[in-house]
Every structure is written in structure tokens, then in C-alpha cells.
Amino acid sequence: MQSEAWNGYRKPPSEQKYSEDVGHIHQGLNFEPTREELDSLSKACSRLWELDMNRIVPGKDYIIDCGEGKKVYQKGDMASESLFSWLGDDVLRKPTYSRFCALLDNYNPHQDKHEEIAFVEEIARTSPIKYLHRYLVQKGVVPQDYEDFKKMLTSLWFDLYGRGGNSSCSTAFEHVFVGEIKGPGQGESEVSGFHNWIQASSRVVNEI
Structure with a gap:
């Protein structure tokens, strides 16, 4: 799905408008992992899920049709309909989703770099990425400086x-x-x- 709003994403990252930093919106939100979360990857993942206030909700934002399923040995697509039967109009207008879609278009190499940096800047303002940074700092595998962490994420x-x-x-x-x-x-x-999943929903989006 093409959006006129994506035209603004083609500007250099420093000239783009980003969503508000989640830390300023939700005062007192704690991104520091607990000892239990540091000791248990399962608990850390659960915390990431809880912090994701930008996730979409089944029945409210989308509807999927899983069909009747298939056996492990069946290699082809056994579903008669698209996986996504409906996707809310505003889902792909969310800042992180919209920037992700813009990355799927092929522009010139310099433009691609602009979009990559801007995408990382956008997601770096969300709760899950802020928590992920603090978690990995405690594990000693990423820089403590957040700007250095964003550069590392871009490189990876x-x-x-x-x-x-x-x-x-x-x-x-x-x-x-x-x-x-x-x-x-x-x-x-x-x-x-x-x-x-976004590209899996493209058929529905194109029909909307």
C-alpha cells in the first residue's frame, strides 16, 4: 500500500518528523529488566510483549482465516482464501508500521540508507526497544550509550x-x-x- 505520508520519509533522517519519545508520554514507565527477567528469557519476552503498546489486536485490527490446516508433508498452499481476510484502515498508518512499509520499496542506495536510519530512529522510541537495550546492556553485549546502540542495530x-x-x-x-x-x-x-505478516496481508490491503 502506497501512502502520501511516505513521501516525507524520503527526506534525510534529521529533517523527518518522528513520534513522541515513549518515555515522555508514559511518565514513570520502567524499562530496566528485573533480576528474574535477566535470569529467564521467557520472562523477558513476556515483558517485551507487555511493553508493546503498538501491537495490533485480533478482531479489532485484523481478521485472519487459517483455513482447515494441512499435514506436515503437504508442501503447497492448502488454503483457498488469503490468510488476512480483513485489516483495519489505520494499521499501516502507525509510525513504525508505516516506516517499515516504506523500507520495502526500492529507491536509490542513498535513499535506502535514509529510510534505514529513520526506521531505527522510529522504533528506538518504542517501549520494547528501550527495554531490549537495557536488557542487553545488563547482559554486557551492547553499548550503554543509546545512540551507539542504535548504530549497532542499524549495522546488524x-x-x-x-x-x-x-x-x-x-x-x-x-x-x-x-x-x-x-x-x-x-x-x-x-x-x-x-x-x-505485513506482506502476507498485502492482498487485503490492496483490495481496501
């Missing part, structure tokens, strides 16, 4: 790496959210990655 997601015998041809973001065709000898007709 968007720096190029080699895949299928080719050098510097892929990124973690592309693999996870956009999907890739497997390389030579790996099943060239198969898609790898693509763990992205």
Missing part, C-alpha cells in the same frame, strides 16, 4: 553479508522481512526468510 540489520557463495549480497533485514531466493545448489526456486 542493514550491513551487507555474503550468502550462497556470493559476497556482500544480502542483509539480515532483507532475509527476515523481505525474503530471498535461495542461491545456486540450495533450491533456486525456494524463498528463504520472509517472516513478515
Whole structure:
């Protein structure tokens, strides 16, 4: 889905408008992980879920049709209808969702970098990412400075790496959210990655 609002995302990151910092909106919100959460990944994930005030709600924001299911050995798509039968009009207008969709368009390389930095800046204002930073600081695996953490996140997601015998041809973001065709000898007709519900809902969005 194209939106006129995305045109503003093509500006340099410093000239863009972002949502309010979640820390200023919810005074007293604590992003520091507890000892129990540091000792239990399951509890830390549950805390991340609780902090995600931007998540969409089934029945309210979307409706999915899971069909009748299929056996493990069945490889094809057994569903007769789209997974998403309905998606709320305002879902993809949410700042983080909208910036994510803008990243799926192919612009020039400089423009891509602008969008990558702006996307990380937007999500860095949300509760889950603030909590994630504090959690990883306590684990000693990321810098304590938040700006350095955002640079590290940008590098992890968007720096190029080699895949299928080719050098510097892929990124973690592309693999996870956009999907890739497997390389030579790996099943060239198969898609790898693509763990992205937004694109799965694209048919419904286009019909709206």
C-alpha cells in the first residue's frame, strides 16, 4: 500500500518528523529488566510483549482465516482464501508500521540508507526497544550509550553479508522481512526468510 505520508520519509533522517519519545508520554514507565527477567528469557519476552503498546489486536485490527490446516508433508498452499481476510484502515498508518512499509520499496542506495536510519530512529522510541537495550546492556553485549546502540542495530540489520557463495549480497533485514531466493545448489526456486505478516496481508490491503 502506497501512502502520501511516505513521501516525507524520503527526506534525510534529521529533517523527518518522528513520534513522541515513549518515555515522555508514559511518565514513570520502567524499562530496566528485573533480576528474574535477566535470569529467564521467557520472562523477558513476556515483558517485551507487555511493553508493546503498538501491537495490533485480533478482531479489532485484523481478521485472519487459517483455513482447515494441512499435514506436515503437504508442501503447497492448502488454503483457498488469503490468510488476512480483513485489516483495519489505520494499521499501516502507525509510525513504525508505516516506516517499515516504506523500507520495502526500492529507491536509490542513498535513499535506502535514509529510510534505514529513520526506521531505527522510529522504533528506538518504542517501549520494547528501550527495554531490549537495557536488557542487553545488563547482559554486557551492547553499548550503554543509546545512540551507539542504535548504530549497532542499524549495522546488524542493514550491513551487507555474503550468502550462497556470493559476497556482500544480502542483509539480515532483507532475509527476515523481505525474503530471498535461495542461491545456486540450495533450491533456486525456494524463498528463504520472509517472516513478515505485513506482506502476507498485502492482498487485503490492496483490495481496501
